[in-house]
Amino acid sequence: MTSTYSDTPLGPTRAEQKRVRDLHGKKGRREHNAFLVEGGKSVAELLASDWPVLAVYASHEAAPDLRAAVARRGLRLIEVSASLLTSLGTYEHNDSAIAIAGQRSWPLKPLRAGELTLALDDIRDPGNLGTILRLADWYGVTQVLCSPTTAEFCNPKVIAASMGSFLRVPVHEVELPAWLAAQREAGATIAGAVLDGESTHRLKAPFAGGVLVIGNESHGLSDAVQQELTRRLTIPRFGQAESLNAGVATAVLLDLWRRG
Amino acid sequence: MTSTYSDTPLGPTRAEQKRVRDLHGKKGRREHNAFLVEGGKSVAELLASDWPVLAVYASHEAAPDLRAAVARRGLRLIEVSASLLTSLGTYEHNDSAIAIAGQRSWPLKPLRAGELTLALDDIRDPGNLGTILRLADWYGVTQVLCSPTTAEFCNPKVIAASMGSFLRVPVHEVELPAWLAAQREAGATIAGAVLDGESTHRLKAPFAGGVLVIGNESHGLSDAVQQELTRRLTIPRFGQAESLNAGVATAVLLDLWRRG
Numbered sequence: 004m005t006s007t008y009s010d011t012p013l014g015p016t017r018a019e020q021k022r023v024r025d026l027h028g029k030k031g032r033r034e035h036n037a038f039l040v041e042g043g044k045s046v047a048e049l050l051a052s053d054w055p056v057l058a059v060y061a062s063h064e065a066a067p068d069l070r071a072a073v074a075r076r077g078l079r080l081i082e083v084s085a086s087l088l089t090s091l092g093t094y095e096h097n098d099s100a101i102a103i104a105g106q107r108s109w110p111l112k113p114l115r116a117g118e119l120t121l122a123l124d125d126i127r128d129p130g131n132l133g134t135i136l137r138l139a140d141w142y143g144v145t146q147v148l149c150s151p152t153t154a155e156f157c158n159p160k161v162i163a164a165s166m167g168s169f170l171r172v173p174v175h176e177v178e179l180p181a182w183l184a185a186q187r188e189a190g191a192t193i194a195g196a197v198l199d200g201e202s203t204h205r206l207k208a209p210f211a212g213g214v215l216v217i218g219n220e221s222h223g224l225s226d227a228v229q230q231e232l233t234r235r236l237t238i239p240r241f242g243q244a245e246s247l248n249a250g251v252a253t254a255v256l257l258d259l260w261r262r263g
Numbered sequence: 264m265t266s267t268y269s270d271t272p273l274g275p276t277r278a279e280q281k282r283v284r285d286l287h288g289k290k291g292r293r294e295h296n297a298f299l300v301e302g303g304k305s306v307a308e309l310l311a312s313d314w315p316v317l318a319v320y321a322s323h324e325a326a327p328d329l330r331a332a333v334a335r336r337g338l339r340l341i342e343v344s345a346s347l348l349t350s351l352g353t354y355e356h357n358d359s360a361i362a363i364a365g366q367r368s369w370p371l372k373p374l375r376a377g378e379l380t381l382a383l384d385d386i387r388d389p390g391n392l393g394t395i396l397r398l399a400d401w402y403g404v405t406q407v408l409c410s411p412t413t414a415e416f417c418n419p420k421v422i423a424a425s426m427g428s429f430l431r432v433p434v435h436e437v438e439l440p441a442w443l444a445a446q447r448e449a450g451a452t453i454a455g456a457v458l459d460g461e462s463t464h465r466l467k468a469p470f471a472g473g474v475l476v477i478g479n480e481s482h483g484l485s486d487a488v489q490q491e492l493t494r495r496l497t498i499p500r501f502g503q504a505e506s507l508n509a510g511v512a513t514a515v516l517l518d519l520w521r522r523g
Contacts, residue, residue, distance in 0.1 A: 141500055247398070
């Protein structure tokens with residue numbers, strides 16, 4: 004079997020460069036079952052994790068720091084110029100490294116007392132999804148479930164905004180209404196951020212975990228998801244802004260959970 | 264005196280178009296003492312506020328909704344094509360409206376019991392600054408003080424991310440160490456987010472207001488600012504992410520303040 008990616012130090016062929024650039028788009032990522040991880044720090048974290056890595060490109064300057072980690076993965080680091088590196092990736096400028104990561108799957112874990120699963124109902128902005136993954140990692144969330152219309156987990160903007168947290172937080176695509184209904188019937192708490200719920204500053208009972216659902220940036224939670232909520236939470240407003248952004252609301256609610 | 268902007272319905276001259284595009288950059292904004300507000304919703308909010316407005320450009324579709332508000336300002340709405348509108352502004356695509364806003368000044372308010380002033384020590388990312396202004400508006404912060412190295416308040420990305428909150432939250436540029444020292448000597452609480460402070464989940468005393476300082480995205484608070492803190496606060500971590508982003512940390516701390 005021949006590898007799709009360089010196994011010589013001569014640098015990527017034109018065909019290989021095309022395959023790397025294919026990963027800028029969702030179609031290419033699906034077709035190749037792979038995605039880009041960009042920037043020296045993220046590439047180093049990827050290599051140190053147990054996530055599959057298919058290829059690593061690095062500039063002359065960044066190569067020495069990565070070479071040993073690449074070799075431990077049984078790969079050969081491909082040195083390229085900073086201008087080729089930039090043209091291979093999605094960043095405006097990249098003078099360090101890009102890796103091609105493969106896909107991995109996580110087991111969908113059952114809900115357990117004291118743990119929290121975060122569910123995202125149509126979070127469209129990749130930056131928001133990345134920020135939420137970073138938050139899930141900070142607060143020790145068990146897993147993140149994404150509705151099929153939520154931004155694609157391996158979009159380069161998600162990977163960048165997650166600051167490496169994508170490596171540690173299990174993400175699943177799930178049809179939320181049916182899954183939430185099953186959890187609710189089994190007695191789980193299904194909490195959601197809504198505009199007219201219980202104030203998080205005067206909770207009737209502690210928010211001890213279960214599932215927390217965060218809704219779309221403009222429209223909030225879908226009706227089908229709202230029907231499954233057992234706890235409707237509202238972050239009180241003291242000024243005049245119309246809303247909080249999705250990442251910020253997630254942060255305040257995860258902090259509430261951990262505060263107990 | 265002749266206006267710099269169109270006072271005929273014939274549309275902007277080339278010279279006027281250049282003056283609008285000058286506002287994409289900091290230099291042009293300083294030179295003209297003006298900045299861009301983009302998108303129909305933000306332009307409508309600007310017109311409804313008491314903020315100075317110098318000119319309004321709108322597409323044929325957006326014009327009817329804005330015309331009366333523009334006239335109430337004693338201005339004439341300039342109708343332009345969506346392609347010219349897009350080329351005048353900084354958005355990838357804009358088919359609604361752009362306004363030129365003038366500058367206004369706010370009085371720097373003295374600290375009062377129960378109120379909170381937010382101080383930003385070198386927040387570099389315009390998106391973060393905009394998010395923080397939106398948060399300051401939601402939580403009813405008295406004013407936001409920016410160090411001279413903080414992102415420019417009237418950068419188009421700040422205006423976009425603030426979702427209209429820039430109209431309601433007084434912003435000042437202040438040399439923080441000297442100002443904070445004076446407030447501390449007068450007995451104010453100066454709280455700051457640090458990595459090794461008092462856990463916000465187990466406060467020794469309530470955080471009742473005063474000043475909250477948020478530090479740079481990568482380096483946190485400067486040494487000079489840290490020396491003025493009377494309260495060192497830390498948001499506890501439960502997982503493995505290295506840090507929280509500046510907007511998210513601000514949200515959690517403002518919620519803590521309002522929780523009392």
